[in-house]
Amino acid sequence: MDVYSEEELFKVIRSAYEGGLRIQVLGKGKHGKKEGVDEYVYTRKMDWFEIRDGMVEALAGADIGEIRKEASEEGLLLPTLYDGTIGGLLATNFPSPLSTAYGKPIDFTNWVRVLTPYGGIKWKMLVGSKGVIGAISRAELRLYPKPNKIFTYEKEDFNERELEKVMSLSPLVLLVDYQGGKFRIHSSYSHEVGLKGYSVDEGVPLVEVNDERKEIIVEGDDFDTFKKVIEVSQPIYAYWIWKSGMFILFNADTDMLREYNIKYYTRDQPKEVHIKLKKLLDVKGIFA
Incomplete structure (x- = not known):
């Protein structure tokens, strides 16, 4: 109706x-x-x-x-x-x-x-x-x-100091995703910030969405916790948006999350x- x-x-x-x-x-x-x-x-x-x-x-x-x-x-x-x-x-x-x-x-x-x-x-x-x-x-x-333009800096296998650096530059977007055993950082700004060792593209980074994957959400907002959740649940794909307060996991081992007393819920x-x-x-x- x-x-x-x-x-x-x-x-x-x-x-x-x-x-x-x-x-x-x-x-x-x-x-x-x-x-x-x-x-x-x-x-x-x-x-x-x-x-x-x-x-x-x-x-x-x-x-x-x-x-x-x-x-x-x-x-x-x-x-x-x-x-x-x-x-x-x-x-x-x-x-x-x-x-x-x-x-x-x-x-x-x-x-x-x-x-x-x-x-x-x-x-x-x-x-x-x-x-x-x-x-x-x-x-x-x-x-x-x-913004007139958005510049996105991307890097695989970054270290904690590099993450702190991109955070200190007040990004419009700070997205960290995980796939195939590797973490990748995507950090966007309204101007060029000259981060060395990063690939640079224009536009806002997108996340991989696949309706065939089972999605769950775990609350948290720091990289150490994100890594722990990944280690425990071994998702096929996951991402964290800084300041969102949540980690999005796909095809994660929910039995292991329960075993470690990590609460999760679904989008709906x-x-x-x-x-x-x-x-x-x-x-x-x-x-x-």
């Missing part, structure tokens, strides 16, 4: 509440339908957005790519590489390589409105709640001056605080 406005979305939510139905609110439906749902509700037609005064205000279905494009034409940057809608971006609160400099989506969000069966709530705490508490309907996000798994809020704000459990 497509909805076209906040008013229509609220009516669907209220109807589900009164009828005891279970719904899942999606943007374009790219990121995982859940089972046991009576109705899938799509906000993709709620695609209005407006850029003004260095901000973007948008409905949940506004396309991130279109916002980035229009912002770029005005010399501005929406600091995420997320492929989807505003609602999806804020529901997941997932970092991108640019999170090193700009933070996760919650950090550049001014406010967000979430619809529940009882009405709308304007509360940033609900960013990252994975849609289990209510439906994100509208938000305002900050934009930033767009709500955090404990949001599970507690769900008990208060979604007493009938209508949101999948």
Whole structure:
């Protein structure tokens, strides 16, 4: 079912509440339908957005790519590489390589409105709640001056001193990935910094995403911990974005993580605080 406005979305939510139905609110439906749902509700037609005064205000279905494009034409940057809608971006609160400099989506969000069966709530705490508490309907996000160029320095098998050096230079991106027994550093800046022994390219580095690989997340934000998690779990691929607060592992040995008492979770798994809020704000459990 497509909805076209906040008013229509609220009516669907209220109807589900009164009828005891279970719904899942999606943007374009790219990121995982859940089972046991009576109705899938799509906000993709709620695609209005407006850029003004260095901000973007948008409905949940506004396309991130279109916002980035229009912002770029005005010399501005929406600091995420997320492929989807505003609602999806804020529901997941997932970092991108640019999170090193700009933070996760919650950090550049001014406010967000979430619809529940009882009405709308304007509360940033609900960013990252994975849609289990209510439906994100509208938000305002900050934009930033767009760098003229981005230079990315890359090196394999670096040492701790080299990592400290690139950190000290205030990178826009600091991405460390692991594959085939080797770590590789990707550090991006808005100007040339003259790091010796690195290959240099233009643009923001991307991470390898493969839907056939099983992805899990471990919390942490330093290289020593990242190395320990890699050593314990032996993933086929992994990456860490500095200041994201998480390590992303693919095809890791979760039995070994449990043995070493290292907690992990999946991308669509709500955090404990949001599970507690769900008990208060979604007493009938209508949101999948």
